[in-house]
Amino acid sequence: MPRARAKTRAATRADATAYLAKAAEFLRAAQDSFELGNRTAATGNAVHAGIAASDALSAALAGSVSQGDHADAPSHLDAIGGDGKIAARQLRQLLPLKTQAEYDPRPVSVTDARRAVSAAGRLVALAERVISRRGGDR
Helix, strand or coil: CCCCCCCEEECCHHHHHHHHHHHHHHHHHHHHHHHCCCHHHHHHHHHHHHHHHHHHHHHHHHCEEECCCHHHHHHHHHHHCCHHHHHHHHHHHHHHHHHHHHCCCCCCCHHHHHHHHHHHHHHHHHHHHHHHHHCCCC
16 A cells, blocks of 8 residues: 655745754754763764754755655655665665664664764765755745
8 A cells, every 4th residue: 555645834945944953953062962972862962963964955855845744755855866865865865774773772783873964964965965056945
């Protein structure tokens, strides 16, 4: 059975800029945590950075953001095309780590934490480029 289309809500240029600011803050926390050896915090913050960066991109490119289940966000990004598809790939790397970082008692490996911080960094950088190129408009 095909998956229902993701729910979205309207988002403005100001929203895109606000999401990007949150993404940058979460990314910095992820990087700092990783440097301190706090792999769980690094991964959790990286996931949140990726989600916020994805919302920034969606707001800037489509004037809407995915609403509800985070698992629907990559499909919304894919539907945007171009940079949205690139972002969707990065977000798909991050989302499976959310549950492990936030709820699972198992520790996050150094490899998973490093991958998460890297994927989040790529997403935030992409959002920064898109929003600066568009002036955050939409």
